[in-house]
Amino acid sequence: MMTSRSSALRTFFAIAIALALSGHALAQEKIRIGIIGPFTGLFATAGVQYRQGIATFLALNGNRVGGREVEVLFRDVGGTNPAVAKRLAEELIVRDKVALLGGLYLSPEATAIAPVVNETRVPAVLFTAASPGIMKQSNLFIRAGDNVLQAALPPADWAIKRGARRAYIAVADYAPGHDVQGGFKGRFTQLGGSIVGEDRMPLNTVDFAPFAERIANAHADVITVFIPAGAPAVSFMKALVAQGVSPTRIPIVGSAETDDNELHLFDDSVIGVYSSLYYAIDAPFAANRRFKDALAKTNGASAIPTFSTMSAYDGMGILYRMIESQKGKPFDGPAAVKAMEGVSWESPRGPVTIEAATHELTQPMYIRRVERVAVKLQNSIVETFPAVKAP
Amino acid sequence: MNRLLQWPSLEAPFWVAALAVVVIFPSDLSLATAIAVMALFAVSLDLALGIAGILTLGHALYFGAGAYAAAALATLGWAEPVSGVVLAGIAAALLAGVAGPFILRSRGLPLIMVTLVLGLFAFELANKASDFTGGDNGLSDIVLAPVLGVFHWSVYARVEYLYVLAFLFVGFQGAKRIVGSSFGLALRGIRDNPVRMAYLGAPVQSHLLRAYLSSALLAGVAGALSAQTTRFVGTDVLSINTSIDVLVMLVLGGTGSLYGALVGAIVYMLVHHLAAEWNPYHWMFIIGALLVFVVRIGEGGLVGIARRITERSRQTIGRRAKGRP
Numbered sequence: 001m002m003t004s005r006s007s008a009l010r011t012f013f014a015i016a017i018a019l020a021l022s023g024h025a026l027a028q029e030k031i032r033i034g035i036i037g038p039f040t041g042l043f044a045t046a047g048v049q050y051r052q053g054i055a056t057f058l059a060l061n062g063n064r065v066g067g068r069e070v071e072v073l074f075r076d077v078g079g080t081n082p083a084v085a086k087r088l089a090e091e092l093i094v095r096d097k098v099a100l101l102g103g104l105y106l107s108p109e110a111t112a113i114a115p116v117v118n119e120t121r122v123p124a125v126l127f128t129a130a131s132p133g134i135m136k137q138s139n140l141f142i143r144a145g146d147n148v149l150q151a152a153l154p155p156a157d158w159a160i161k162r163g164a165r166r167a168y169i170a171v172a173d174y175a176p177g178h179d180v181q182g183g184f185k186g187r188f189t190q191l192g193g194s195i196v197g198e199d200r201m202p203l204n205t206v207d208f209a210p211f212a213e214r215i216a217n218a219h220a221d222v223i224t225v226f227i228p229a230g231a232p233a234v235s236f237m238k239a240l241v242a243q244g245v246s247p248t249r250i251p252i253v254g255s256a257e258t259d260d261n262e263l264h265l266f267d268d269s270v271i272g273v274y275s276s277l278y279y280a281i282d283a284p285f286a287a288n289r290r291f292k293d294a295l296a297k298t299n300g301a302s303a304i305p306t307f308s309t310m311s312a313y314d315g316m317g318i319l320y321r322m323i324e325s326q327k328g329k330p331f332d333g334p335a336a337v338k339a340m341e342g343v344s345w346e347s348p349r350g351p352v353t354i355e356a357a358t359h360e361l362t363q364p365m366y367i368r369r370v371e372r373v374a375v376k377l378q379n380s381i382v383e384t385f386p387a388v389k390a391p
Numbered sequence: 392m393n394r395l396l397q398w399p400s401l402e403a404p405f406w407v408a409a410l411a412v413v414v415i416f417p418s419d420l421s422l423a424t425a426i427a428v429m430a431l432f433a434v435s436l437d438l439a440l441g442i443a444g445i446l447t448l449g450h451a452l453y454f455g456a457g458a459y460a461a462a463a464l465a466t467l468g469w470a471e472p473v474s475g476v477v478l479a480g481i482a483a484a485l486l487a488g489v490a491g492p493f494i495l496r497s498r499g500l501p502l503i504m505v506t507l508v509l510g511l512f513a514f515e516l517a518n519k520a521s522d523f524t525g526g527d528n529g530l531s532d533i534v535l536a537p538v539l540g541v542f543h544w545s546v547y548a549r550v551e552y553l554y555v556l557a558f559l560f561v562g563f564q565g566a567k568r569i570v571g572s573s574f575g576l577a578l579r580g581i582r583d584n585p586v587r588m589a590y591l592g593a594p595v596q597s598h599l600l601r602a603y604l605s606s607a608l609l610a611g612v613a614g615a616l617s618a619q620t621t622r623f624v625g626t627d628v629l630s631i632n633t634s635i636d637v638l639v640m641l642v643l644g645g646t647g648s649l650y651g652a653l654v655g656a657i658v659y660m661l662v663h664h665l666a667a668e669w670n671p672y673h674w675m676f677i678i679g680a681l682l683v684f685v686v687r688i689g690e691g692g693l694v695g696i697a698r699r700i701t702e703r704s705r706q707t708i709g710r711r712a713k714g715r716p
Contacts (some may be wrong), residue, residue, distance in 0.1 A: 203518075
């Protein structure tokens, strides 16, 4: 009688301890982050920058946060293929059991995974997808990059302030180009300027001579540009110079066309081109110095910090903060998103805040100018717009 | 019946295995769904290219047409999925009915050029018509009723997979019927010697058109299935890459046997998937090596290789049997 009772008690304790341990194990369990990025194909450069940014972050912060071990899984979209991005998101969640998603270079990829995120309640941090509309598709998205309108509006204010009144808009004929066109046009005309010409140029061309001629004949006093970086951007700038539209005579304001990793493609005629972006190499912050030093240390001195590198680095920071917020409890994705609302920190780009209502970043925007610094070309800040909210 | 089609003994186990995937790999059904969609698309291309000899490099035109048609139906409120697929397939076939007579006038290289250009044209059109296609942003608000009113769609893709598999089965049997019929025989005759077939009095042009229409119908169905199971359509469904991918799958598996389309799609997608998972940055090397290997080894793709191996072993067995008194 006595023995059976004590054995029952012992069993009870054993089970209780086992449960307690398993609960403990639950809190200690490995947490996985799935990064969906363009690691091959047309945008592989951005994929390299993602990897460098993430490696830099991991080198600085280790792979443990909030009492959990973090494992990062990389998945390749390989070019423009939102349906593949969606399938990868499903696989990462269903089979690899990731708790968080990150990456997403192109906006349509974010659009495609929104239903998966909403159904499984696994949050996603968008590193660079910048279309204005995507944040409405899921309340579990957080933006680590910018809303394309944040970059499109400051050039209008800046140009007006410098006395420009006649603007020419030349954008590539795809959705982000259209967004920039609409955003700049609205702001510039609202401030009293007029648009003397606008062009939507084919996305897959390197022959810009006819457009450059139209631009030269329009006698604008500011030209705003949005073209994918790489060969098209280089050809476009060359075509403009050939038509006598030199950046030293008429301000040309772009976005990422002349970003620092692209500058080696251009000759010196690119000096003087302006760009509006949310990151600048010479952003004067301690966080930026720390980021640049660590980047050079982990990826070699040839790794050039770009907005994609920095967004991946900061995106990892947001993901780590989300895991940290769930310290000591079972991981809850939506709660982790909630915990990010209103959070501020100093990013390499400067002070940023995650807006509670939109999950967009309020961040500084920089107008930068291509200059020759020592032996190489570099974008230097000429004007800072602190704390620009996403419209 | 065609010698190339004599693989029925393996076909039943194949479909059983395809069904068993649901139980054996319950967390990989999303990939399995994508493979099944591409397999059906490859079967449709085999019908045009492998059987009828229509050298096309723009078959994504019909895949994309089906995808956009299915998405348009869903956004217009036609939420019933099965009829949506059928209607989208018919839409793609109608498009082929318009484009076909024009395309099929040419043969060989000019035909490749025309289909390529038409594909590029359709892609640019979809990019420009952003009110209808969403342009680069694609169409994402595709809401569908549950299949047959009972089976709900989900990220676990069980319903999606079985749904696509059912269409693949029906589509494949249909294609097999066409190939096995006297019409199919005539098509193969036209593929091998169109002039002779014309002298024999075969209506070459109308035969080709009918083959092209059935192929477009199946491609449209595959596109519609892709749109419904991913609930997203981007301009990539019309891109030249899609045309090339499906062609590579077909060549890898082997053209002209229909089985090659299934084998090629499965092997290509699986290798692609595993390689990309193993190394997300350099997986293309593996795909490239695989293609070089298959092309070097010889005609008929993987199916051709398998057939040669079985024939050779049969011969050696036969020789051995004869050798013994």
